[in-house]
Structures are given as structure tokens and as C-alpha cells.
Amino acid sequence: MEHPLLFILFKLFLIILLFTPQLTLAQYPACQSTCGTLQVKYPFGTGDGCGSPRFQPYVTCETGRDQLLLTTHTGSYPITSISYTTSTLTITPYDMSTCISMHRCSSILGLDWASPFQLGPSTFILISCTPPTSSLTLCDPSYSHLCASLYTCPAVVSVGLQLFPPTNTCCVYSPANLNGKGELDLRALNCDGYSSVVSMGQYPTDPSQWEYGVALKYVNGVLDNNIIDTKCNACEKSGGVCGYAPLAGDSFVCVCKGGYNTTMDCYSSYAQNQGVFWSAASSPTGEIWFGFLAGLIFCLLN
């Protein structure tokens, strides 16, 4: 070799060239599999083109705060848990009262008729209502002990009640339901606040131990079920996130970690998709191929 330095530089240049496509392709994937601490799987998605097109208008991951939100015509509500096996989720509205913190609110909690969400099994406890609440037909007097328990919380003073108030301003609405407009309208019920309990666990008399939130059920469409069975499971197993292509009739796409999309799963697309090789370079098998190729070039040069 007459110019060994030149050759080394040339090899270096080749190696840099080899790595460059991987760097440009390994961008942040468009859809995330988590939002904050929540695992986000189909039919939910973290943004446009992610999850199911039937769910996407209602559920998004708020950027910056990493909080999954359910948005309806009455507001946006943090989603605090999802059970994919029972198709239920829990929302925790900011103005919902708990034993620790009670809020005055005249707000309305509503679900959209066209959305795939329905009220699940929660117990609403309406507080600081105009007495007597026995005139409210939706109150169930057989649960009035829950009112007595919740009214032992010192936070009652923040909704204008005295400590240990009489329970004739409280009303248990169970099973909770929404009115004809799909809403819980506190103003129409003449109540200043509400609490919602998902579970009392083993502490029916200790409201500081209750699990607060509004349980919702979600309903997969026939199309969603079909996609889950045929494509989405394979996509998620291969480390991808299920989504859809708004510009292609909302057809299914699997969004892979390397920042590329496929109509199959993220494994089988390695072989299919040209350019995908570079993303594969970050996987163990990819590295072997990479080493093989680099070795080949070295041999050819020397």
C-alpha cells in the first residue's frame, strides 16, 4: 500500500456512510406505547394516527405532562387506569371530590353518544345539595351510610359545610347513571359537588381508603375486534404500536420503533422493507449482519 493513511481514511468514510442511514431513520416513533406511567395499547393511542380511529378523537396523550386524557363535550379528564382484559378505564376529573380534597363545582360530567365509552360501575355521592335530598328521586336512601362516612372527612368545610354535617345534604346515586343528554348535571340537581367511588375495598366505613374515580366501559367495534385478532396482536408482540393511516382510508399500520411503518408486524418487515436493514442494525441479529458486511468491505479493500 502506497498511502496507508489514505486507505484508513477511506475505510473510516465508508463506515460513517454505513451508519448514517440508521441515524436518520432511528427517529422518535410517531406513536408511543406508554403515556406517563400508563401502558397504551390498541384501541387507545397517544395521538393522531395511533390506536383506533374510533377512539383517537377522544383519547390523546397530553404532550409535556405525559397524561392520557379523555375529552368529551363537557371537558377533558385524566385517565388514571386502564384494564385491557375487562375493557374498563378510570377517569379522575379535576373537580371530583375525595376525602382528602373536596371541591365546589357546578360542572357537568358528560360522555358523547357517538363515542365508544359508557358509564361503568361507580357510585356517585352528590354532596352539599339543597336539603332535603330525599326529594331527589335518583338518591338511594339505602346507601345513606356512605354519606355519613364521607361526611366524616374534614375536607367537607371546603364545600361550605360544617364539620360532621347532617347527611340530608348528601345523596348516593348508585348505580350511577347519566341523564337523557348523557350527562351528570350537578346544577340541575342543586348540588355543589360530587364524589365518585370505584371501589371501597375492605373499608366501607373509612373514606380515606376508598378508591375514587369514575369507571367507564369501552366497547370495541366489530372492525376493532377483527384488527386486534388478525394484525394488532402480532404488531404489539413485535414491539410495535398499532395505528392507522388517515390518508389511506384509516387502514391498519404497525408503527415500529425504528420510526417506520408497516402493514404487517415489525419482525417480518425487516426482510420486506428496503432501508429497514438500517434499523435492524440496532437489534442483535442486525449487528451480526453489520459486522459481516463491515468485514467483507475490509477484506475487499486489503
Ligand SMILES: *[C@@H]1O[C@H](CO)[C@@H](O)[C@H](O)[C@H]1NC(C)=O
Ligand atoms: C407512521 O404512522 C403514523 C401513525 O399513523 C404517522 O403519524 C406517521 O407519519 C407514519 N410514518 C411514516 C414514516 O409513514
